[in-house]
Amino acid sequence: MDSGSNNTKSIKRNVVDQLVEGYESATQLQLLLSHQQSNHHIDQTRIVSGDPDPVNELMDKILDSFHKTISVLDSFDQVANVSVVLEGSRNASCGDDSTPASCNGGDSGDSRKRLGVGKSKRGCYTRKKRSHTWTMEARRIDEDIYAWRKYGQKQILNSTFPRSYFRCTHKPTQGCNATKQVQKHEQDPSLFQITYIGHHTCNISVETQAKTEPLDLEIVMDSDNNKLAATISQDHVDPYIQEQGNDISSLIGVGASMVKEEDYNNGDQNCEGSSTYSDLSLVWPDVMMSDDRQHHQNHFYHGEASTTTSYQFSFIDNDQFSSLFDSYCPYEGTSAI
DNA sequence: GAGATTTGACCGGT
DNA sequence: ACCGGTCAAATCTC
Known part of the structure; x- marks a missing residue:
């Protein structure tokens, strides 16, 4: 038992070390970039002359660091037998409103009357585990296609x-378990904080759906624990990072630094084991396909507000996200979810 | 009358 | 025991 514990500690240490390295590299890069701005022409000369580009070198280092981290986390999951049970599959067993037969069976259908009215007990239900959750802000709550x-x-x-609770209209007919919660922003009541929970399984076109659901490299927010798990399936990261690193580095970096600060978050990783590259097409919510009206109004959290930590949120605005999306999501022939 | 919303009670997780 | 999420009867809207 102790050996297992030690092994876990060792792995965690490894994770932290990698994250620290990545963080330091990112800091250097930041300094370098700010320096570059004031000496732009010098660096241009260097690039043209074929000298190694320090920016790229640093970027490679950063990405490599995070790549290693992800690998470590992956191995940790195997070692610790943390079922990175995919939130999706968890959802299927719990959240799925194909409620256990015993549940409905014990109190089936029409006997569901209010207790206070002196009738039989209301039927039980299985509370959903938090699954595939992401949050955004918008000025309107009705701008998604669902x-x-x-x-x-x-x-x-x-x-x-x-807080208002919504479920997919197609739940009764198609068993779609997607829900969302809407609450006005505390500081800015003109904004709505919208939390989407679960994927839509209702029958809409793949492309539309792909555009309205989050990337699998999503930052899953565990609102209960105020922790964040950057969940990036390696299948996605490798080619992506190698070829496109720049765009997403900030995203990864933010997630990783959060993990670092909060200490490694054990169970909340959401590694969709069955995910494929096509999952990258599951871009974040509705705004992705939206019109320009909300272009400047939507932000995607890379973290979660915590009353107990000093996290700085990092937002990606639509511009940034669009470039990500454009780079990564040729979702032709892919099946969402 | 059908479908959507409101609202208080119920239930599960912590 | 408390709190948040869900249920379902009552009510509203078209």
Whole structure:
């Protein structure tokens, strides 16, 4: 038992070391870039002359560092038998509203009357585990292509505004378990904080769906723990990083630094084992396909607000994200989800 | 009348 | 025990 524990510690140390290295490299890069801005022509000369580009070198180093980290995390999952149970599959067993037969069976259908009315007990249900969750801000809540049906509203502790609960309209007919929660932003009530939970499985075109769901390299936010897990399937990262590193480096870096600060987050990785490269096409929410109206209004969290930590959120605006999307997501012939 | 929303109760996780 | 998420009867809207 101790050996296992030691092994885990060793792995965690390895993770931290790699992250620190990446962080330091990123810092150097930042300095270098700021220096470059003031000496632009000098660096241009260097590049033209074929000298090694320090920016690229650093970038390679950074990416390599994070790549290693991901590998370590991956091996950690195997060693620690952390079921990186994919949130998706977890969802299928828990959240799936094909509620356990015993559940409905025990209190089937029409007997569901209110307790207070003196009738039988309401049927049980299985609470969904948090799965595939991502958050965005928008000025409107109705800008995605899906049809939502409100099923609840609740006043949340220490929140000024109530939280509304929506589920996919097609849940009864197609068993789509996607839900979203909408709450007005505390500081800016004109903004809505929208949390999407789960993938849509309802019948819409692949392309549309792909454009409306998150990348598999999504930053999954575990709102319960105020921790963040940068979840990047290696299948995605390798070719991507090697060829496109620049665009996503900030994203990875943010996620990684958060992991570092918060200490490694054990169970919340969301490694879609079955994911394929096509999952990259599962780009973040609805805004991706949206029109220009919200172009400047939507931000994607790379972290989560925490009342107990000093995280700085890093937002990607649509410009950045679009470039990412353009680079990575030729989702032809891919099947979303 | 059908479908959507409201709202208080119920339930599970912590 | 508390809190957040979900259920489902009641109510609303078209």
